[in-house]
Amino acid sequence: MKKFFAVVKREYVQRVRSRFFVVATILGPLLMAGFTIVPALMFGIKSGGPTRLAIIDQTGKLYGRVAKELQGDRSTRDQPPPEKAEEPPGLKNDPRERAKQNGNMIQGSFEVEEAKLNGRSLNEVRSELASRVASKNLDGFIILPPDILNGEQPEFRSRNTADLFTKSKVENSINRALRSQRMLENGIDEKKIEKMSEPITLNAQDAGGKESKGESSFYLVFGLGLLIYMSVLLYGQFVLGAVIEEKETRIAEILFSSMRSFPLMMGKLIGVSLVALTQMGIWAVAFLSLSAWLAGSSFTLPHIAPLVFVYFVLFFLMGYFIYATFYAVVGSMVTTTQEGGQLALPIVLLLVMGFYLSFNVIRSPNSSLAFWASMFPFFAPITMLVRIVTETPPLWQILLSLGIGVVTVVGLMWVAARIYRVGMLMYGKKASIPEVLRWIRQA
Amino acid sequence: MDETRPTLILDHVSKSFGDFVAVRDLSLQVRRGRIFGLIGPNGAGKTTTIRMIVNITVPDSGRVELFGQPMSTALQDRIGYLPEERGLYKRMKVGEQLRFFAELKDVKGKEADARIDKWLAKLQLTDWKQKKTKDLSKGMQQKVQFITSVIHEPDLLILDEPFSGLDPVNVEVMKDTILEQKAANKTIILSTHQMEIAEKLCDDVCMINRSRKVLDGKLRELRRSESRNAVALRCEGNDGILKDPALVLNVRQVGDDLEVLLAEGVSPQILLKRLVDADTVVTKFELVEPSLHDIFIAKVKETS
Numbered sequence: 001m002k003k004f005f006a007v008v009k010r011e012y013v014q015r016v017r018s019r020f021f022v023v024a025t026i027l028g029p030l031l032m033a034g035f036t037i038v039p040a041l042m043f044g045i046k047s048g049g050p051t052r053l054a055i056i057d058q059t060g061k062l063y064g065r066v067a068k069e070l071q072g073d074r075s076t077r078d079q080p081p082p083e084k085a086e087e088p089p090g091l092k093n094d095p096r097e098r099a100k101q102n103g104n105m106i107q108g109s110f111e112v113e114e115a116k117l118n119g120r121s122l123n124e125v126r127s128e129l130a131s132r133v134a135s136k137n138l139d140g141f142i143i144l145p146p147d148i149l150n151g152e153q154p155e156f157r158s159r160n161t162a163d164l165f166t167k168s169k170v171e172n173s174i175n176r177a178l179r180s181q182r183m184l185e186n187g188i189d190e191k192k193i194e195k196m197s198e199p200i201t202l203n204a205q206d207a208g209g210k211e212s213k214g215e216s217s218f219y220l221v222f223g224l225g226l227l228i229y230m231s232v233l234l235y236g237q238f239v240l241g242a243v244i245e246e247k248e249t250r251i252a253e254i255l256f257s258s259m260r261s262f263p264l265m266m267g268k269l270i271g272v273s274l275v276a277l278t279q280m281g282i283w284a285v286a287f288l289s290l291s292a293w294l295a296g297s298s299f300t301l302p303h304i305a306p307l308v309f310v311y312f313v314l315f316f317l318m319g320y321f322i323y324a325t326f327y328a329v330v331g332s333m334v335t336t337t338q339e340g341g342q343l344a345l346p347i348v349l350l351l352v353m354g355f356y357l358s359f360n361v362i363r364s365p366n367s368s369l370a371f372w373a374s375m376f377p378f379f380a381p382i383t384m385l386v387r388i389v390t391e392t393p394p395l396w397q398i399l400l401s402l403g404i405g406v407v408t409v410v411g412l413m414w415v416a417a418r419i420y421r422v423g424m425l426m427y428g429k430k431a432s433i434p435e436v437l438r439w440i441r442q443a
Numbered sequence: 444m445d446e447t448r449p450t451l452i453l454d455h456v457s458k459s460f461g462d463f464v465a466v467r468d469l470s471l472q473v474r475r476g477r478i479f480g481l482i483g484p485n486g487a488g489k490t491t492t493i494r495m496i497v498n499i500t501v502p503d504s505g506r507v508e509l510f511g512q513p514m515s516t517a518l519q520d521r522i523g524y525l526p527e528e529r530g531l532y533k534r535m536k537v538g539e540q541l542r543f544f545a546e547l548k549d550v551k552g553k554e555a556d557a558r559i560d561k562w563l564a565k566l567q568l569t570d571w572k573q574k575k576t577k578d579l580s581k582g583m584q585q586k587v588q589f590i591t592s593v594i595h596e597p598d599l600l601i602l603d604e605p606f607s608g609l610d611p612v613n614v615e616v617m618k619d620t621i622l623e624q625k626a627a628n629k630t631i632i633l634s635t636h637q638m639e640i641a642e643k644l645c646d647d648v649c650m651i652n653r654s655r656k657v658l659d660g661k662l663r664e665l666r667r668s669e670s671r672n673a674v675a676l677r678c679e680g681n682d683g684i685l686k687d688p689a690l691v692l693n694v695r696q697v698g699d700d701l702e703v704l705l706a707e708g709v710s711p712q713i714l715l716k717r718l719v720d721a722d723t724v725v726t727k728f729e730l731v732e733p734s735l736h737d738i739f740i741a742k743v744k745e746t747s
Binding site for chain 1: 534548549
């Protein structure tokens, strides 16, 4: 037991003191924020100025409506740009304000002009506009044919046909303009049309009537899933590296001449897990103090229930011990770090699969897919945590998932200890799968 | 513990890996306070034998007894082991590294620190205590590794090729250190290919070839029994006596000496008497004992 603690202590102290740990602890949250928010922003922000469109209105009735729909309400267009990058757009308080901003951000703004035929032929005007698009003083043009009200297809030409946001905005605007025009022609007056078309903003509430966690909840869930995924991967790799180092440098030989292989393996696994927990502890403290400090100001961090912290630690440990045990086995089977990387690939894929499944689970946390994914021990650390945060499943499901995890970990360690003991002393070549199976049977 | 009982007994020990027999029916005894040489070519089974002695692997059959008890994990703390393939944590500081290995052998606290400082001073490594291991030269790393094997003052010290990679000065330091351990009544097993060193240090040897023991015993007795009845001779005149086939089988020049192989039944005394009777000036007359190297080569050829 004393020797086991010596191994744990060495593994812990050496790592926590390392420069890498300090850097990772500081940069980790920034990177996480980056991974969560940057893609959302990148996808949303339209760079450059407003989209310039020309409209040829052959009906003579629709230009005004379409232009108005495209340009939207003037008041929302002149808003200040969205907050700084550290602050995800989802974290501001008023959901309506946010929705408008997001809309504006995503679809950009439009500058619309009318191109009149003035006696020229349609083709003439079209080719003139096309050359303006080519020379980049116009981004695209729309032709509303004379019989559009009776179903004739409009025409939309644009430089960038891949810009789906612009396309859908144009489509919606024409549709709405057409609808209003048709209502007008069927005898409904303008005021009524406006009233009938008043848009609503959906304000999601949960079944109990509480204000929904909404977008901030999405970021929280995604962030926690990502955090588990990345920490399991990172700390699993640490175990792999540590085991390969001991095998490569033959330190294993001395270690095995001083203690049994099982407490040695456990010492490594537990030592590294304590490093991970220390890091997360630092993050948790930083997060809570930042929340407290920000309390009352307009920025607020998402609220995390204390129980979520507990579940997070439990499911992290489950994931860590499952995957790190795999990594320890892989490390004892190979001779070099490169070989280790190759052999560990299927394990990484399994973990990645769990991470991608979590997207589906966020959307429908009570589907049977979500249920089975959160019972399967290799996916559960991510998927069950995601379920807990989105829509907490019954306690028995959480406990069952943890129970399956514990049984899996114990089983894996039993097998791993056997492979580890023999593998660590075998030099010169990578162990083959039949060999490994023989070690498990014989030990 | 019974003083006369051997420190280590291997009793008909065998170990195979799959179809490959690494050690076959090996029996040997290592006595207390002596240096025991384990000698054999590469792949003979030395490392496997040592691994069974330090309880890394368990024999398929046979018995390992250490300090009068069957081999067990508890006994491991009384063994010091310097493996042939050295292994240290490259990124750890020398002092911390030694501290860790001391703890693995159940030596802790001030006691461990004192011993570490003593050994570092002894092997002239004190200035390197706070340096990372990877910044040390190979020879220095080797000395650090040696300290890890003696830090817990083991009763049995197993050294696998302890001199490889050392410069001549450090070879001497290492030799002296090993002899000090012997003087302190520790038992030492020395595994090496370097016959000259084994010859100078070992009291007993055991030769292994192709997983079997080919020879063992006290070094002095071995050399005597393997003696080929030869004499190293330096003299002036009377070459005729050396050409007498009833007396001499063969003469060859070895350096300044003549190595004279005597015929069967002829003792060195007879040759000396003949030479003296003929008034030959004899400046050197010495019985030639075969070197360990010669015995080793002869035995390996015999068993291969």
